[in-house]
Amino acid sequence: MKIYDARYVLIGLAIFVGLFTIPFWYNMGRAVPPPDPKLDTPVIQQMAVKQCVLPLAEIRTGHMQLLNDWRTWVVRDGLRTYVAADGKTYNMSLQNTCMDCHSNKTQFCDQCHIYAGLEAGTVPYCWTCHIAPKENQ
Amino acid sequence: MLERALTGDKRYYRWLMFLLVLMGLGFASYLYQFNKGLTITGLSRDVSWGFYIAQFTFLVGVAASAVMVVLPYYLHNVKVFGKITILGEFLAIASVTMCLLFIIVDLGKPMRLLNVLLYPTPNSILFWDMVVLNGYLFLNLLIGWNVLEAERKGVHYPNWVKPLIYISIPWAVSIHTVTAFLYAGLPGRHYWLTAIMAARFLASAFASGPALLILLAFLVKKYTKFDPGKEAIDKLSQIITYAMIISLFFVGLEVFTAFYSNIPSHMEAIEYLFFGIHGHGRLVPFMWLFLILAIVALVLLINPNTRKQEKTLKIACLATFFSMWLEKGLGLVIAGFIPNPFNEVREYAPTIPELMIAIGVWATGFFVLTILYKIATSVKEETAPSI
Amino acid sequence: METSRRNFLKISGVCALGLTALPVADVFGESDLPKAIKNPQALTGQHWAMVVDMKKCWEKGKEGCKDCILACHAVHNVPDIGSIKEEIKWIWTNHYENVFPGQENEYNVKNLEGRPFIALCNHCTNPPCVRVCPTQATFKRPEDGIVMMDFHRCIGCRYCMAGCPYGARSFNWRDPRPFIKTELNMRFPTRERGVVEKCNFCAERLAEGLLPACVEACKVGALSFGDLADPNSVVRKLLASHFTMRRKPELGTQPNVYYIV
Numbered sequence: 001m002k003i004y005d006a007r008y009v010l011i012g013l014a015i016f017v018g019l020f021t022i023p024f025w026y027n028m029g030r031a032v033p034p035p036d037p038k039l040d041t042p043v044i045q046q047m048a049v050k051q052c053v054l055p056l057a058e059i060r061t062g063h064m065q066l067l068n069d070w071r072t073w074v075v076r077d078g079l080r081t082y083v084a085a086d087g088k089t090y091n092m093s094l095q096n097t098c099m100d101c102h103s104n105k106t107q108f109c110d111q112c113h114i115y116a117g118l119e120a121g122t123v124p125y126c127w128t129c130h131i132a133p134k135e136n137q
Numbered sequence: 138m139l140e141r142a143l144t145g146d147k148r149y150y151r152w153l154m155f156l157l158v159l160m161g162l163g164f165a166s167y168l169y170q171f172n173k174g175l176t177i178t179g180l181s182r183d184v185s186w187g188f189y190i191a192q193f194t195f196l197v198g199v200a201a202s203a204v205m206v207v208l209p210y211y212l213h214n215v216k217v218f219g220k221i222t223i224l225g226e227f228l229a230i231a232s233v234t235m236c237l238l239f240i241i242v243d244l245g246k247p248m249r250l251l252n253v254l255l256y257p258t259p260n261s262i263l264f265w266d267m268v269v270l271n272g273y274l275f276l277n278l279l280i281g282w283n284v285l286e287a288e289r290k291g292v293h294y295p296n297w298v299k300p301l302i303y304i305s306i307p308w309a310v311s312i313h314t315v316t317a318f319l320y321a322g323l324p325g326r327h328y329w330l331t332a333i334m335a336a337r338f339l340a341s342a343f344a345s346g347p348a349l350l351i352l353l354a355f356l357v358k359k360y361t362k363f364d365p366g367k368e369a370i371d372k373l374s375q376i377i378t379y380a381m382i383i384s385l386f387f388v389g390l391e392v393f394t395a396f397y398s399n400i401p402s403h404m405e406a407i408e409y410l411f412f413g414i415h416g417h418g419r420l421v422p423f424m425w426l427f428l429i430l431a432i433v434a435l436v437l438l439i440n441p442n443t444r445k446q447e448k449t450l451k452i453a454c455l456a457t458f459f460s461m462w463l464e465k466g467l468g469l470v471i472a473g474f475i476p477n478p479f480n481e482v483r484e485y486a487p488t489i490p491e492l493m494i495a496i497g498v499w500a501t502g503f504f505v506l507t508i509l510y511k512i513a514t515s516v517k518e519e520t521a522p523s524i
Numbered sequence: 525m526e527t528s529r530r531n532f533l534k535i536s537g538v539c540a541l542g543l544t545a546l547p548v549a550d551v552f553g554e555s556d557l558p559k560a561i562k563n564p565q566a567l568t569g570q571h572w573a574m575v576v577d578m579k580k581c582w583e584k585g586k587e588g589c590k591d592c593i594l595a596c597h598a599v600h601n602v603p604d605i606g607s608i609k610e611e612i613k614w615i616w617t618n619h620y621e622n623v624f625p626g627q628e629n630e631y632n633v634k635n636l637e638g639r640p641f642i643a644l645c646n647h648c649t650n651p652p653c654v655r656v657c658p659t660q661a662t663f664k665r666p667e668d669g670i671v672m673m674d675f676h677r678c679i680g681c682r683y684c685m686a687g688c689p690y691g692a693r694s695f696n697w698r699d700p701r702p703f704i705k706t707e708l709n710m711r712f713p714t715r716e717r718g719v720v721e722k723c724n725f726c727a728e729r730l731a732e733g734l735l736p737a738c739v740e741a742c743k744v745g746a747l748s749f750g751d752l753a754d755p756n757s758v759v760r761k762l763l764a765s766h767f768t769m770r771r772k773p774e775l776g777t778q779p780n781v782y783y784i785v
Binding site: 173175181183240243247252320325401473480483 | 608609610611612618621622623625626652655656657658659660661677678679680681682683685686687688689690691694695696697698699717718719720772775776777
């Protein structure tokens with residue numbers, strides 16, 4: 001088999017592969033510490049049973065879906081109380097409920113979001129409208 | 138066929154470079170708007186749509202006007218339009234592209250644009266406008282491309298294109314009707330609340346669109362070996378004449394209804410446009426310029442001698458295009474917001490970055506148009522019987 | 525099988541289209557989710573409405589009182605941009621001839637001249653803003669008639685602002701945060717650049733069993749809020765015993781804010 005214009009094709013391919021893999025080159029040799037979300041807020045420490053609205057595994061992988069559902073229920077359906085699997089009820093509010101416990105956005109939310117390469121404070125863009133808790137740093 | 142756009146003389150590349158520079162300036166201005174928000178425009182709480190939406194409205198008309206060559210050619214077998222039809226279709230493609238860009242630059246949250254598809258809302262006219270505009274773009278791309286490709290190969294275009302051509306005719310009418318409905322169905326915006334809005338839009342479109350097409354045809358004739366034909370231009374100029382007369386007649390109808398009924402809310406916008414109210418009259422000179430240009434165009438068009446002469450016809454076309462641009466692309470949208478719902482006058486004027494963005498969009502449209510016309514004229518030159 | 529480049533491209537195109545069907549499959553794959561319910565302490569009504577008693581406001585209120593406006597704008601983190609062009613307001617005042625244009629005559633204006641009339645979103649029964657919105661970012665709640673804004677969904681096309689005949693809608697031409705002059709209410713979000721906002725009849729307060737902030741803030745009781753579907757509600761009683769006006773009734777929007785003059 002003969003490749004027409006092999007030289008140009010190969011150079012083009014090399015450039016493409018180089019550009020496509022830029023994230024790898026960009027981060028190469030850089031040690032990024034693993035995320036370490038902190039749960040040591042005053043509210044959480046006072047809890048007898050340290051339980052989030054969903055079991056750990058579910059909230060860890062599905063918090064974005066849960067927040068999206070909460071948003072729809074509150075804003076569009078006018079339902080504001082969440083009934084968890086254990087029958088406990090919560091006021092569905094990122095700003096008021098989630099952040100009442102997790103009052104340490106920089107030590108909690110941002111830890112994983114930044115590790116995952118999301119732009120801090122910009123993606124996910126919750127905090128352009130919702131007011132982040134005041135942290136004493 | 139696309140490769141024909143890559144070969145051209147120096148003038149061709151220089152023109153493209155010029156457009157690219159304008160596009161770059163427009164894009165830079167858009168980045169500025171993207172970062173700062175629409176605060177960099179002259180828009181306000183009271184005049185919440187302005188230059189962008191006005192250009193959009195006007196260009197929907199230019200796009201729709203392709204039907205003025207497509208319909209006679211394909212339905213009535215008007216042979217003289219055979220050569221110019223492709224120019225009309227490609228003009229439509231460039232215009233719709235500009236329309237879509239003007240909508241995007243007007244959005245406060247452009248990255249959420251696809252919400253319109255994600256949450257389709259049939260009760261919103263804007264949803265339907267999105268449907269018909271995109272549909273029209275694809276129709277013209279498919280038709281124009283296939284017909285031209287068939288011509289290049291010296292065969293008849295595929296049979297499946299024919300139904301698309303027939304669909305494109307009412308579809309062209311639909312894009313401007315739906316765009317008129319954006320305005321004509323709003324309670325409390327008296328200048329827009331008129332049953333003849335769609336008719337007015339179509340009439341002015343069928344004047345301004347073919348006027349631009351004639352000017353483009355002259356340019357094509359000058360710079361390429363492809364001649365769209367004197368007969369086609371004659372026929373088009375007749376269409377413009379009728380459309381221009383009807384257009385001004387419709388404007389007259391609006392004036393009569395507002396002033397004979399003497400209902401203040403119906404008169405105020407027109408008074409604002411032509412005389413100014415409450416001491417505000419920023420658009421007054423533009424509206425009188427519209428009237429003067431329209432009269433010049435009419436005089437030159439109605440008189441068969443000046444209509445048939447190339448020089449005077451060009452002036453008539455320019456006058457038609459700019460008068461309609463002033464009336465529809467400026468006055469109509471802005472005056473709909475004046476006075477505001479509190480009977481106060483808050484005026485609007487576009488800012489420099491706003492104009493730069495608009496110029497960038499126009500340059501993009503002309504870039505697309507140049508590429509498409511280059512392809513079309515190259516094919517036409519190749520297939521023309523050598524003398 | 526021989527395949528040309530053209531066919532290959534065609535098939536890839538169709539496959540790419542097929543990928544867009546994934547979200548549909550996701551919907552069907554969803555399991556039963558925990559329930560969301562209404563707050564038990566919420567105020568409920570089928571048809572919220574407000575009666576504004578301008579007489580009370582002028583006669584009993586102190587000159588230049590802005591209690592209702594300040595309360596609303598503080599509770600909802602409404603910015604003060606400081607320019608008429610980009611003004612954002614949920615509840616405000618304007619003159620009689622501006623709030624009821626065309627209703628003035630040279631004699632009644634003399635009596636009403638300079639008198640502030642309170643204006644806010646009318647939460648129309650037939651809201652044109654909802655009719656025109658291309659994404660349902662503004663919508664009418666079926667259960668109680670409040671015209672709501674979904675700030676997450678708004679694309680900022682401003683068609684609703686063209687549609688609203690009452691000038692009730694404001695657009696965030698720039699980032700509003702630096703312009704919030706009141707103390708930030710940490711319990712309510714702000715808005716961001718590029719979305720439209722307006723009065724929400726305090727949907728968030730009703731859910732907690734509270735009356736709208738403006739109603740609560742008015743010391744002379746000029747603002748009344750209640751359910752039109754309930755014959756014993758305060759608004760129904762006021763409407764039965766007073767002559768009231770609505771803004772631009774001829775447009776058929778059926779405003780739910782009534783004025784006693």
